[in-house]
Amino acid sequence: MIGGYAGKYLVVNLTDGACTRIPLDEGAAKAFIGGQGYANWLLWTMTAPQIDPFSDESLVIVSTGPITGLAGGTDRGDITFKSPLTGLWGNSQFGGFWCSELKYAGYDGVILRGIADDPVYVLIQDDEVAVRDARHLWGCGVAETDQRLKEEVKDPFVKVLCIGPAGEKRCHEASVVQNAQHFAARTGGGAVMGHKKVKAIAVRGTKGMPPLADPATCFRITEIDVKTKWSEDALHRRMFRWLKFGPQASHVERADHGVGIFKNFEEGDHPDVALIGGPRQLRVNRVRDDSCTYCPVGCIHASLVRSGPMKGAYAHPKWDSTANTAQQTQLFDLNGMIYCNALCNDLGMDAEGVGNTVAWAMECYEKGLLSREDLDGLELTWGNVEAEAKLIWRICHREGIGDRLADGFKHFLPQIGRGSEAFAMQSKGCGFGGYQPYAWHTFGEPYRWGVMYAVNDIGGHHNTASESGYWANSLTYCSFATGLPDARKLELLNAATGYTYTYPEDWNHVGRRLMILARAYNIREGYGGIMPPSNADVLPQKAFKRFTYGTAEGEQMTEHEWLNGRRQWYADHGCDERGIPTKETLRHLGLDFTIPGLEQAGAW
Missing domain, CATH: 3.60.9.10 (Aldehyde ferredoxin oxidoreductase, N-terminal domain)
Known part of the structure; x- marks a missing residue:
């Protein structure tokens, strides 16, 4: 074995x-x-x-x-x-x-x-x-x-x-x-x-860990991992931020760089962002810190609403979830942000996704595309925490307008229409994460976030659109907590399993294989009813707007720039101009078994 x-x-x-x-x-x-x-x-x-x-x-x-x-x-x-x-x-x-x-x-x-x-x-x-x-x-x-x-x-x-x-x-x-x-x-x-x-x-389970091929090397590498996490440089740059403020530090940091997602991605900066930032949350709401198994980072910062009508709400706020339920909806009430997060958490709802839906509905209400009657009496104005919380509740319980919205963008947009597709911040039915499409990818990829949202195999998410992302999710390590560089991660895999993978050759080759298998599966399934993939790997028109405020003022990703970036991504990953992997790519990656299924789906 x-x-x-x-x-x-x-x-x-x-x-x-x-x-x-x-x-x-x-x-x-x-x-x-x-x-x-x-x-x-x-x-x-x-x-x-x-x-x-x-x-x-x-x-x-x-x-x-x-x-x-x-x-x-x-x-x-x-x-x-x-x-x-x-x-x-x-x-x-x-x-x-x-x-x-x-x-x-x-x-x-x-x-x-x-x-x-x-x-x-x-x-x-x-x-x-x-x-x-x-x-x-x-x-x-x-x-x-x-x-x-x-x-x-x-x-x-x-x-x-x-x-x-x-x-x-x-x-x-x-x-x-x-x-x-x-x-x-x-x-x-x-x-x-x-x-x-x-x-x-x-x-x-009480059996303990499975046997390792080379336990001594595994333990040596994990020791390096811990020392890297706690090195002076790491403490200065990342560990201090994550230990003290957790992912909530990103609210102010992203706004300072002009890549926040305020008012349904309308702007990248806002003067009130510090009201919901990590430092204020630490002072007002933090009750304890937590972590995953063996992890010394402890970036899970449990927070409690201590007073007011939402007293007792308890949540574990993360960046993407609170960005979408607070920045997107112009909610600068820290207690309200934690309350909406707690609601999503306990009802078992994706806060990123429902935040996108609520922000879209708020913009529809602002533009007169959804009336108060359509929204079951909700005054769905920007920053209205009571209305936002009620809409989240109705979506999670499929009550009233919530029953329609609970099916997601792909299902309710065709029913509502009237131009609202232009500001539905999603791709292939999945709402964007907490990153502005115009911004350049922050994890070493040479593409804008807008390209990564469009080509992502699960839709408009910020993860799983790169070889390193697929490696992280297949090895199962946390991209934020692991202090090891990619070469060390591969060395750890080899020590655990007895494999002899090399870096960077096998790292790139296997990562590409993992990624293209996901794209092949989507094509076999008809790409969500839209073929070829290039007709589905798209963005809403609002993604190409010019920003007018703060540190992002004047920034813009034009549609032409985005199309060039998507074209480059297709070429870099062995796909044709329609976004379909070529047969040569599939054979080179050891994915020959997918070719009959793709042929049956009309890929070529």
């Missing part, structure tokens, strides 16, 4: 309750690594083309990687499925403690298939696996679900991955949540779990 892997996946058939184990395919593991990459290979091989995300045939695949739990920042997991939000490959990552616990129980991943008759949860205790009744948990928020499951199984150390009411209602942007504070939020994995009537997967 390859080192680092547990060697098997648990398959739970919800239709009949059968639980089986399938061995890890060692050839595929070496080619697609684990986590996101291996899960996407499973999705390709285990599902037929053009399945409905809400069908018996759909899968939810929860995966770890070969270095999961080996160092600080590596307790990461991946959830892969076909997305109801976009009709494309659905994918999201989460941190916490669940993934290491699954490895300790002896599994590399869990595959959910079929549909249960009534709500259930899956309990994994090493070799003992049971599908249990969860009707008493249906309707509970994620925090209550986590607590009640621990009490029910009489084990405070069991790790719980669950959905909230938004997932139960099949809201297309529902998230999956671990320990009530770590979120696999994007593209609707919670909705697919809700459709399958799975409230939670609880796991307790």
Whole structure:
């Protein structure tokens, strides 16, 4: 058996309750690594083309990687499925403690298939696996679900991955949540779990880590990782910021650079941004810090509303989630920001996605495209925290206008229309993250964020549009917490598994393979109903506006510049001018098996 892997996946058939184990395919593991990459290979091989995300045939695949739990920042997991939000490959990552616990129980991943008759949860205790009744948990928020499951199984150390009411209602942007504070939020994995009537997967493992090919080298590299994190330079530049302020430091920092997302991406800067920034949150709302397994960074800063009508709201604010529910909606009320974040968290809703929806609805209201009557009496003005919170609640519970908006941009935009598509800040149905499209990518990629949003295989997200992003999600390490350079990460993989990958040759080649497999899957599925891909890899017109205020004044990404950037991305990644990988690219990357499926989909 390859080192680092547990060697098997648990398959739970919800239709009949059968639980089986399938061995890890060692050839595929070496080619697609684990986590996101291996899960996407499973999705390709285990599902037929053009399945409905809400069908018996759909899968939810929860995966770890070969270095999961080996160092600080590596307790990461991946959830892969076909997305109801976009009709494309659905994918999201989460941190916490669940993934290491699954490895300790002896599994590399869990595959959910079929549909249960009534709500259930899956309990994994090493070799003992049971599908249990969860009707008493249906309707509970994620925090209550986590607590009640621990009490029910009489084990405070069991790790719980669950959905909230938004997932139960099949809201297309529902998230999956671990320990009530770590979120696999994007593209609707919670909705697919809700459709399958799975409230939670609880796991307790006592077997310890799988054997490693070269333990001494693994420990040496992880020691280097810790020393790098705590070096004087790291403390000065990143660690101090993350330890003290967490991701919330980005509010002021991004505005200072003119790349904030204020008023539905209208401007990149705002004079009131410090009101919701990390320093003020530290003084007013912070109650404790937390981290994922073994991670010394501790960037999870739990926050509490201590007074006023929202007193008691408790959340773990992150940059992208609060940027989309606060900067986008002009909400400069710190307590209100935490309240809206807490609402999304406990109801199990992607705060990034619903923030995009609310900001779009606010602009529609401002322009007279949605009336107060359309919005069930809500005065949806910019910065109105009460109206924003009520709309989020209605979306998560599919009440009134919320029932329509809960299906996401791809479904409600054609119904509402009237030019609102021009300022719906999304691509392929998935709302943008917390980065202005005109800005240059900040992780070493030679493209603007607008190019990365457009070509991203899950839609307008800021992750998974580069080789390094696919490596991070397949090895399962946190891009923010891991102090290792890419060459060291590959060395750690080799030491754990016994592989002999080289840097940069294999790093680039395998990363490209992982990326192009995702694009091939989307093409096989009809690219969300829009072919060729170049007709779907697009941006709304507002992405090309000129900025008029603050540090971003005068900045603009023209449509011509963006098209040139997208054309360059296609060429750099072995795709033709339509965004379709060439057969030569697929063969070179070892993806020959995808060619018949793409031919059937009319790719060439």
